[in-house]
Amino acid sequence: MSLAEWQKIEVRADRSYPVFLGAPLQELGEYLHSQMDDVEHILIITHHSVADLYFDRLMEGLQDYRVNLFKIPAGEEGKSLERLSQLTTSALRYGADRKTLVIALGGGVIGDLAGFFASVFMRGIRLIQVPTTLLAQVDSSIGGKVAVNHPAGKNILGSFYPPQAVWTDFTTLESLPWGEVENGLAESIKHAIIADSDLFEFFEKQEQSIKQRDPSVWREMVARSSAVKVRIVSQDEREQGVRALLNLGHSFGHALETEMNYRGVTHGQGVSIGLLAAAYLANAKGFITLDEVDRVKHLLITFGLPTVIKGQDSQALLQGMKTDKKNQGGRKILILPKGIGQAVVSKECTDPEILAAWDQVISSDDEVES
Incomplete structure (x- = not known):
């Protein structure tokens, strides 16, 4: 070639x-x-x-x-x-x-x-x-x-x-362990949620082919997901506007990774939990329906991605979100899904609302859903 x-x-x-x-x-x-x-x-x-x-x-x-x-x-x-x-x-x-x-x-x-x-x-x-x-x-x-x-x-x-x-x-x-595949799937699903509802449906329909590592399906998955990232970065290279949407799930995920000192949770697992936490918060703000939240949760579970984390302190995680680079003037700036295929920048999320979202994805039980 x-x-x-x-x-x-x-x-x-x-x-x-x-x-x-x-x-x-x-x-x-x-x-x-x-x-x-x-x-x-x-x-x-x-x-x-x-x-x-x-x-x-x-x-x-x-x-x-x-x-x-x-x-x-x-x-x-x-x-x-x-x-x-x-x-x-x-x-x-x-x-x-x-x-x-x-x-x-x-x-x-x-x-x-x-x-x-x-x-x-x-x-x-x-x-x-x-x-x-x-x-x-x-x-x-x-x-x-x-x-x-x-x-x-x-x-x-x-x-x-x-x-x-x-x-x-x-x-x-081809040699990638499935745990590493999951990291990438979390980001690809994020791309679908923020900018490509057809890609979200692709993940829903191609579950078995993706799990079986069908080469043609994987090529399409990588190409379509990469295209979302390229399109957004080309519009806003230095994150002054639309590029911030790529951080969906990351404010939650990065706080979790930092709190756990990068042990016991991978980046993709943190993003997965963060995506669902953001979806719960978006539902509370009226941006997304419960049916859409369930679709997000089901898709994450389908690919073995976690939707809850065991034994964490929501107050400590909230505190960890204070260092997020998107924050302005002491206000937490969060990216939230608006349905499936769109996302918005929200500057109006209160600490009680964020804590409630954390509580939805924190489990104290011995069994953690994955």
């Missing part, structure tokens, strides 16, 4: 960039030769397990470059200032300079860390996102948001730093 034959979606922004779909890892080198004739040094940032699976394939096309590999352990703990410092020290030891190209090979954590490093190293060097998880392919690799965590909250330290390109090889999804 040639460059012209791969499916491509263009992100229209201050600096536009392509999202390639179904592009083989081993052919990234051909693209680099055609687009960046001054690159000599490449720094690949990835996880140990991802390197074992995909580094050799990626290197097939990078033989003409001086390549160094930086591997970090899996988990949100990798997105820290300490890890950023270690990465900077290693990059300097490798001889990285302003013409070095960073390749983020992995999921959302790698994309965030590598992207943030690229944005600040020598005031900014070039970046290619090579997402290998469903979550990264449909969501986190697109849009230019990069960040590291802080004890006060998730992604508190970050920037908008678009890549030169997003290089998506669907075959990397």
